[in-house]
Every structure is written in C-alpha cells, then in structure tokens.
Amino acid sequence: MNAEKSHEIFARLCTVNPNPRTELVYRTPFELLIAVMLSAQATDKSVNQATARLFARANTPEAILALGEDGLKAHIRTIGLFNTKARNILRTCALLIERHGGAVPRDRAALEALPGVGRKTANVILNTVFGEPTMAVDTHIFRLANRTGLAPGKTPAAVEQGLLNQVPREFQRNAHHWLILHGRYVCTARKPRCPECLIADLCEYPDKTPPHPAPSNTLDHVQH
DNA sequence: ATCCCGAGGG
DNA sequence: CCCTCTGGAT
Structure with a gap:
C-alpha cells in the first residue's frame, strides 16, 4: 500500500478518536502487566471483571505471591487459560522482585524473560507504560x-515489521490502539461491518457486504 | 503444530 | 452448536 493511502487511513482513525487508550482498567504499570498477561485469548471485559476483584485484594508482586496459587486462581477462574496464567503470573512476580526491585523493567529482553510475557505483551508495556512507538x-x-x-x-x-515501515511517524504512538479499537467494533473477525467503516474505500478487503438483501428478480414478495 | 480454556456472541 | 477474544510455551 502506498504512503498516502496509509496516511489517510490513520488520519481518519485519528479524527474519530484523537486520544485512544487501552480499555484494560489499571492504575500502575504492574497492574497493566498483569492485566495484559490475563488478556491472552480473552476479552478485556472479562479481564476487567476479574482484575477489579484481584487488584482490590492484591496489586503488588508481594501481595499476589502471598495469595498463593489457589488463591490467585480463585480470582481469575472466570478467564480462559487461567491455570497457565496463574502459574506464569506467580513466577513473574517472583522474578520482578528478584531482578527488578518489584518494578516493571523498561527493557524488551527483561520483559520477555518473564514467564507468560512474549513479544506482543512486551510491546504493549513498552508502548503504553514507557511511550515507545512499538507495534504489538x-x-x-x-x-x-x-x-x-x-x-x-x-x-x-512480519506484520509488525510491515507496520513499523508503513505507519507514518506521527501516528506510530497511537496506531496500535486505533487498529485494536477498529478491529473490535467495526472490522470484526466474523462479520465485518464494512457499510459503517470509515476507511472502507481505502481497504483492499474484497467482501464489502451489502447492508440490504439482494433484490429479488420477481415481484412475488409484493403485496397485492 | 498443539495445548491451554472460560465467557459471550451469533 | 461454532467462533472469537489485545498469546505464549513446548
């Protein structure tokens, strides 16, 4: 896609939502890290419900470790993959204390060394907490x-590298959130709402689902 | 490539 | 019922 087209896409998304923000609810970098770890293959709504209870009880590495495995699982049982996530979070909390004084490190390698933290989660933290123009x-x-x-x-x-090359510098900081929100509410996985998409004319997706059913070639449906 | 895995939508 | 949701580890 040419540069003018991609610029126009983000310019329009910016017009609708000039200051996009994650919909995960958090108060500290540590809370965001836990919320993002929990959000794998889960909706943010589901995560927010669980973290509201969890963070009221424990929102530091020490406090979460004190919950123990069963205690932590009790709070996040409503989220998919909760078994694996609970173990990863406990090990991550221990490592944060051992290696980083309980803080969330501003370093990709250090972040990805945490169990349950891969490239995508590290990119979210680097972008949202530290303001770096990463693409999760x-x-x-x-x-x-x-x-x-x-x-x-x-x-x-490959997509990450492509976006880093394609997104104009002025939009890099927010491109992540714009695409997320557009994907969540308009360009949905199963049934994209192309008729109400503000960048449909710039999009290469072939399936522009018509909003109205195809006209019949008979008049059988007409009432007499 | 496969496993993990609850909740909500269609 | 089937599909999807801000993935990561093996």
Whole structure:
C-alpha cells in the first residue's frame, strides 16, 4: 500500500478518536502487566471483571505471591487459560522482585524473560507504560493489517515489521490502539461491518457486504 | 503444530 | 452448536 493511502487511513482513525487508550482498567504499570498477561485469548471485559476483584485484594508482586496459587486462581477462574496464567503470573512476580526491585523493567529482553510475557505483551508495556512507538501485533492487528492491505504478512513478526515501515511517524504512538479499537467494533473477525467503516474505500478487503438483501428478480414478495 | 480454556456472541 | 477474544510455551 502506498504512503498516502496509509496516511489517510490513520488520519481518519485519528479524527474519530484523537486520544485512544487501552480499555484494560489499571492504575500502575504492574497492574497493566498483569492485566495484559490475563488478556491472552480473552476479552478485556472479562479481564476487567476479574482484575477489579484481584487488584482490590492484591496489586503488588508481594501481595499476589502471598495469595498463593489457589488463591490467585480463585480470582481469575472466570478467564480462559487461567491455570497457565496463574502459574506464569506467580513466577513473574517472583522474578520482578528478584531482578527488578518489584518494578516493571523498561527493557524488551527483561520483559520477555518473564514467564507468560512474549513479544506482543512486551510491546504493549513498552508502548503504553514507557511511550515507545512499538507495534504489538495481536489477533485484531494481525487481521486488520492483512485485510486492509496495510501490512500483509503470514506471521505476527512480519506484520509488525510491515507496520513499523508503513505507519507514518506521527501516528506510530497511537496506531496500535486505533487498529485494536477498529478491529473490535467495526472490522470484526466474523462479520465485518464494512457499510459503517470509515476507511472502507481505502481497504483492499474484497467482501464489502451489502447492508440490504439482494433484490429479488420477481415481484412475488409484493403485496397485492 | 498443539495445548491451554472460560465467557459471550451469533 | 461454532467462533472469537489485545498469546505464549513446548
């Protein structure tokens, strides 16, 4: 996709939502880290419900470790993959205390060394907490990058690199959130709402589902 | 490639 | 019922 087109896409998304923000509810970098770890293959709504209870009880590495495995699981049982997530979070809390004084490190390698933290989660932290123009490629961004033609790629790594090259510098900070929100509410996975999409004319996705049923070629439905 | 895995939508 | 949700580890 050419530069003018991708610029126009983000300019329009910016007009609608000038200051996009994650919909995960958090108060501290540590809370955001835990929330993002919990958000893997889960809706933010589901995560927010659980973290509201969890963070009221424990919102530091020490406090979460004190809950123990069963105690932590009791708070996050309503989230998918909760078994694995609970173990990863406990090990991550221990490592944060051992290596980083209980703080969330501003370093990709250090972040990805935490159990349950991969490239996508590290990119979210680096972007949202530390303001770095990273591109976290999740399920939404992977889908949109390919559908729109912004940055086609077979792997998240390829899409990430493509977006870093394609997104104008002025939009890099917020591009992640714009694509997420557009993917969540308009360019949905199963039934994209192309008729109400504000960048449909710039998109390469072929399926522009018509809003109205195809006209019948008979008059059988007409009342007499 | 496969496993993990609850809740909500269609 | 089936699909999807801000993935990561093996």
